[in-house]
Amino acid sequence: MSDMNIFVHHLTRVEGHGNIAVNVTDGRIEKCEWQVPEAPRFFEAMVRGRHYTEVARVTSRICGICAIGHTLASVKATEAALGMRVTPQTKRLRRLLKHAENFDSHVLHVLFLAAPDLVGAPSVFPLVGTHPEVVKAALRLKRFGHEWGATLAGRTTHPTRVVPGGFAALPTEAEIAELAKRIKREVLPDLRAVAEVVVSLAGRFPAFERPTEYMALSCREEYGLYDGIVQTVTPDGVKQRYALEDYRSCTNEYVVPQSTAKYTRNRLSSYMAGALARFNNNYARLHPEAKKLAATLGMRPLTFNPYLNTAAQLIEIVHSVHEGLRLMNEALTRGIRDEAPVKPTRFGEGVSAVEVPRGILFHHYAYDRDGTCQGGDCIIPTNQNHGNIQGDFEKLVPELLGARRSEKELEHALEMLVRAYDPCISCSTHYLTVSFVK
Amino acid sequence: MSPAKKKARIAFFDFTCCEGCQVELTNVGEPTFLGLLEHVEVVEFREVMSEKTRDPIDIALVEGSFTRESDRARLEEIRRRAKIVIAYGACAATAGVNALKNDQTDYAKFVYGADAERPHLASQAAQPISAAIPVDYELHGCPMNRDELVYVLSHLLHGKDPVIPNYPVCVECKMRETVCRYHLGDYCMGMVARAGCGAPCPADGIPCEACRGFVDHPNLEALAKVLVEQGGLSAARAAAVPQMFTAYQRSKAR
Numbered sequence: 233m234s235d236m237n238i239f240v241h242h243l244t245r246v247e248g249h250g251n252i253a254v255n256v257t258d259g260r261i262e263k264c265e266w267q268v269p270e271a272p273r274f275f276e277a278m279v280r281g282r283h284y285t286e287v288a289r290v291t292s293r294i295c296g297i298c299a300i301g302h303t304l305a306s307v308k309a310t311e312a313a314l315g316m317r318v319t320p321q322t323k324r325l326r327r328l329l330k331h332a333e334n335f336d337s338h339v340l341h342v343l344f345l346a347a348p349d350l351v352g353a354p355s356v357f358p359l360v361g362t363h364p365e366v367v368k369a370a371l372r373l374k375r376f377g378h379e380w381g382a383t384l385a386g387r388t389t390h391p392t393r394v395v396p397g398g399f400a401a402l403p404t405e406a407e408i409a410e411l412a413k414r415i416k417r418e419v420l421p422d423l424r425a426v427a428e429v430v431v432s433l434a435g436r437f438p439a440f441e442r443p444t445e446y447m448a449l450s451c452r453e454e455y456g457l458y459d460g461i462v463q464t465v466t467p468d469g470v471k472q473r474y475a476l477e478d479y480r481s482c483t484n485e486y487v488v489p490q491s492t493a494k495y496t497r498n499r500l501s502s503y504m505a506g507a508l509a510r511f512n513n514n515y516a517r518l519h520p521e522a523k524k525l526a527a528t529l530g531m532r533p534l535t536f537n538p539y540l541n542t543a544a545q546l547i548e549i550v551h552s553v554h555e556g557l558r559l560m561n562e563a564l565t566r567g568i569r570d571e572a573p574v575k576p577t578r579f580g581e582g583v584s585a586v587e588v589p590r591g592i593l594f595h596h597y598a599y600d601r602d603g604t605c606q607g608g609d610c611i612i613p614t615n616q617n618h619g620n621i622q623g624d625f626e627k628l629v630p631e632l633l634g635a636r637r638s639e640k641e642l643e644h645a646l647e648m649l650v651r652a653y654d655p656c657i658s659c660s661t662h663y664l665t666v667s668f669v670k
Numbered sequence: 671m672s673p674a675k676k677k678a679r680i681a682f683f684d685f686t687c688c689e690g691c692q693v694e695l696t697n698v699g700e701p702t703f704l705g706l707l708e709h710v711e712v713v714e715f716r717e718v719m720s721e722k723t724r725d726p727i728d729i730a731l732v733e734g735s736f737t738r739e740s741d742r743a744r745l746e747e748i749r750r751r752a753k754i755v756i757a758y759g760a761c762a763a764t765a766g767v768n769a770l771k772n773d774q775t776d777y778a779k780f781v782y783g784a785d786a787e788r789p790h791l792a793s794q795a796a797q798p799i800s801a802a803i804p805v806d807y808e809l810h811g812c813p814m815n816r817d818e819l820v821y822v823l824s825h826l827l828h829g830k831d832p833v834i835p836n837y838p839v840c841v842e843c844k845m846r847e848t849v850c851r852y853h854l855g856d857y858c859m860g861m862v863a864r865a866g867c868g869a870p871c872p873a874d875g876i877p878c879e880a881c882r883g884f885v886d887h888p889n890l891e892a893l894a895k896v897l898v899e900q901g902g903l904s905a906a907r908a909a910a911v912p913q914m915f916t917a918y919q920r921s922k923a924r
Contacts, residue, residue: 244720247689273686278770281910293767293812296690340696344718355719357712371700378697389690389813392874400875
């Protein structure tokens, strides 16, 4: 068997920097690595000395795509630390905002970053000429996702209005009514059209399975996005739940030499976070329309093909549109009341978790009696997926070599696999041992 | 660049940042996005395309801070290939929020613990792109203002020099009739912060944190005084607050 030397430096169409390195000599795999060389940024140290009102605005800057999720995780952890109980209206609007982010980010990933692989194009730009109507619909959906988020958060890249205790400014009822109207008039038809295209290409998702552990938030009231406790499901279908405060004992971060980001594990050697992990944990709470799409795609829990994370994202887009519409109508029925953010009642430590598009995200802060941050810990979903990507590599490469695939095919399969996880590497670089000053 | 029929070749590059400014590009909407593509050819943009080029570039847009000596060669290569280099977003233009660590000496140990000395985790003070290579234009803001990016590109395509504001955010608050944060019992840094954003933050109920950096020659002594006397902050907070996005501009640490 011939030798192979794959080195993909700074993989394209992902957020942040990752490398793929595979060396095969005489049919023997000498190296098979997913590497993360992203420059470390030290956010946990940078929040020290910031006032509690500023912390979310610093940690939002961890990620430009999931800035809403980081902001929500941050204000929730701060609220837990400072004993702030938000109002039902705040919770409803934040849930609606969380759906906006999931919708927005998934549209970007499924239609702009992953879809070109399904039609054999190197990027979305050639598709402007070949599939103009689909690209236009995708751009309209992306723009709507942004406007939906901006109506609630002020803007989507680093929200202005989301603050500890509630909202610094609120949307008007007219603005929410307009969003609901546009969902019915524009978004649902556009979504139906692009979903049909993706469904028609679903046969091009590579067939590959590696059963693993799946971690997601679990919540009785919803499909675990804004709230809940930690749940994992193993390939045997056994579910286990963990309190938020025990997040370190189910993430178990550890250091590897090929990465500036830490890896995680729980009951198995690695676990997966993200849309497919949520689908596998919380399928029962999906909106009926989302379940219908899942059936069309032939997906039900447990699905073990990581390439289908992209398909699970499409299912979640449908879920978020319908759930979003329901929450908008609920907000309109109840009316938007002018409420000032609630104030701190104590000081101390607090932990939170939210599901961002790429999976479960933990924030943890400690504050002194002046409300000054003493330190933070953020465990980001992409970090939690690095170990699982490595595990997939180790199963996939021998399988493809056994099937006598060419170096080019192997490289493409590995690139597509990493992209399926929708990694957000620029925010994944962070390390362990945070010592809180008591 | 002549306003000839040939499309301008533009490329996007990223260094230490959150890549949120790239995301802002995708939010310009269908007519602007497709309209722009009638005048420019995107030849390299790692986050959204696999195509790459070795040919010269008309406009290189660089996002993110310069935080590792090992990134210098990549930046020099971009400079060599590009006629115009634009540092876009706060991280690239002023080192932005990344520079918050510059005033700390123990950040690596705090975050990495016993692993802090491992070579692949090496990091230096966060600096703007201009610390490594000459930059032709700086587009400020965290995130950058996408309308401003379209404005700057449009000017460059027409062979005109874009004007980057050098007046304070207070001007823009007055223009949109936002009630002053100080009148509402809050603090704000709009009086020394560089405008051009349209002042969204005070209008959304939060103080301006000078994410676009300061105007030239800001009166920082007066700022500290106002933050304490009008904003009600402690002296310690008045010293900490302005660091959020302007630590590089203020710090002697390079």
